Amino acid sequence: MGLLDGKVAIITGAGRGLGREEALAMAKEGCNLVINDLxxxxxxxxxxxxxxxxxxxxxKKLGVKAVGNYDSVTDFNKAKAMVDQAISxxxxxxxxxxxxxxxxxxxxxxxxxxxxDAVVAVxxxxxxxxxxxAAAYFRExxxxxxxxxxxxxxxNTASDAGLLGNIGQSNYGAAKAGxxxxxxxxxxxxxxxxxxxxxxxxxxxxxxxxxxxxxxxxMSQKAKDGMDVFDPAHFAPLIVYLASDAAxxxxxxxxxxxxxxxxVYRGWHTVNRIDNGGKPFAPQDLVDRVKSELMKELxxxxxxxxxASELLM
Numbered sequence: 001m002g003l004l005d006g007k008v009a010i011i012t013g014a015g016r017g018l019g020r021e022e023a024l025a026m027a028k029e030g031c032n033l034v035i036n037d038l039x040x041x042x043x044x045x046x047x048x049x050x051x052x053x054x055x056x057x058x059x060k061k062l063g064v065k066a067v068g069n070y071d072s073v074t075d076f077n078k079a080k081a082m083v084d085q086a087i088s089x090x091x092x093x094x095x096x097x098x099x100x101x102x103x104x105x106x107x108x109x110x111x112x113x114x115x116x117d118a119v120v121a122v123x124x125x126x127x128x129x130x131x132x133x134a135a136a137y138f139r140e141x142x143x144x145x146x147x148x149x150x151x152x153x154x155x156n157t158a159s160d161a162g163l164l165g166n167i168g169q170s171n172y173g174a175a176k177a178g179x180x181x182x183x184x185x186x187x188x189x190x191x192x193x194x195x196x197x198x199x200x201x202x203x204x205x206x207x208x209x210x211x212x213x214x215x216x217x218x219m220s221q222k223a224k225d226g227m228d229v230f231d232p233a234h235f236a237p238l239i240v241y242l243a244s245d246a247a248x249x250x251x252x253x254x255x256x257x258x259x260x261x262x263x264v265y266r267g268w269h270t271v272n273r274i275d276n277g278g279k280p281f282a283p284q285d286l287v288d289r290v291k292s293e294l295m296k297e298l299x300x301x302x303x304x305x306x307x308a309s310e311l312l313m
Contacts, residue, residue: 014035025237027066034085079130150191199235
């Protein structure tokens with residue numbers, strides 16, 4: 001018995017890296033799959049249908065049914081067609097994993113409009129497109145059969161580039177932070193029919209090596225005990241868990257996973273305050289008090305480099 005026996009999932013961007021590992025892990029647990037991937041370069045250019053087909057064949061060898069899909073998640077109607085394909089091929093849809101992504105890094109003073117638009121389209125709009133159509137299906141099915149309760153699973157993918165910040169990735173980081181916020185909101189809207197959670201990988205993929213050369217050296221390192229902590233295969237079990245019935249009561253959460261560790265986030269929250277005794281602040285009050293009182297002894301901000309260092313200890 002697998003955790004996902006008989007389930008049907010769509011995984012976007014499943015031709016390589018994290019998406020491929022997620023697909024294989026889910027297939028091992030009995031999940032039938034639509035493997036979506038353009039087969040494009042890390043910046044979204046080009047395309048090759050065999051990339052999705054090869055992963056689908058790997059999944060079939062594990063004893064499940066799988067089909068390829070080569071459409072872009074940025075197209076609202078093609079995202080709907082992807083949902084329809086899963087239902088047509090397998091009779092239903094249970095799980096959507098929004099994993100597709102590209103990078104076009106640039107400092108903000110050099111970033112072209114097209115570089116902003118392309119990255120936001122794949123990450124933010126693509127997550128919306130797939131979630132929108134899956135949500136409509138989950139709601140329709142759930143209203144017909146209330147005994148199913150929250151049977152659907154949507155798993156979105158964010159990044160520490162958005163939640164902690166990373167220079168040169170304002171387009172990518174903004175989209176990823178938006179996906180985390182999107183998750184929190186939609187999880188409340190869909191709670192009768194589906195869970196919606198968000199994951200933050202820290203793993204060795206084209207986006208963290210080829211597209212981000214400064215990270216390549218870190219991503220090739222192993223922990224002191226010899227564990228290859230940035231192997232993307234270590235991330236996939238979290239996806240399997242969140243996709244399973246065991247996670248039915250886990251909703252609206254954001255998790256990071258890497259190596260032998262899993263973290264849970266809590267988002268923006270106040271860490272200090274000042275008040276002015278019932279009177280509005282004047283500008284000079286803030287000059288006198290913000291730095292000396294409000295900003296005094298604040299907790300240190302997390303940073304991507306610090307998380308990576310923690311994994312290598």
